[in-house]
Amino acid sequence: MIRTTKLTGISLLVLLLSGCSEVNDFKPVAGMDAMDIYANACSNCHGEGGDGKFGILLKIAGTDEEADEIVDKVLNGGHIMPAFPNINKQQAESIAAYLKAL
Numbered sequence: 001m002i003r004t005t006k007l008t009g010i011s012l013l014v015l016l017l018s019g020c021s022e023v024n025d026f027k028p029v030a031g032m033d034a035m036d037i038y039a040n041a042c043s044n045c046h047g048e049g050g051d052g053k054f055g056i057l058l059k060i061a062g063t064d065e066e067a068d069e070i071v072d073k074v075l076n077g078g079h080i081m082p083a084f085p086n087i088n089k090q091q092a093e094s095i096a097a098y099l100k101a102l
């Protein structure tokens with residue numbers, strides 16, 4: 001019984017983490033501005049308006065990271081956060097500016 005509970009817990013964890021793959025295949029559509037890209041590519045993990053998910057978890061509004069660190073995170077990913085190879089540097093810079101202004 002205990003074993004089953006443990007196994008269920010582990011599979012749930014794997015399921016949760018598999019959402020965080022190494023590369024995200026999101027591709028911005030022409031004409032999308034930073035806010036649109038954020039809403040489509042980032043808000044599912046970081047919440048609408050950078051408020052985070054489930055309270056303050058992954059809150060990024062008002063992040064201490066410098067704009068170039070944010071750009072690097074988007075292009076190359078973080079420890080868990082996936083990289084976004086289809087977002088170009090210019091778009092990443094506008095997302096960084098958008099986040100710093102939140």
Ligand code: HEC
Pocket residue numbers: 019020021024038041042043044045046058059060063064065070073074077078079080081082084095
């Ligand atoms: C699959 C979930 C996921 C998505 C999608 C995602 N992130 Fe993240 N992000 C994370 C996780 C997890 C961390 C913290 C750990 C790490 O560095 O991987 C993080 C950390 C960050 C940080 C650093 C915050 C700080 O103050 O330390 C920034 C900035 C950031 N993400 C920006 C973005 C942007 C911009 C996007 C959209 C292009 C994005 N993230 C999409 C999961 C995600």
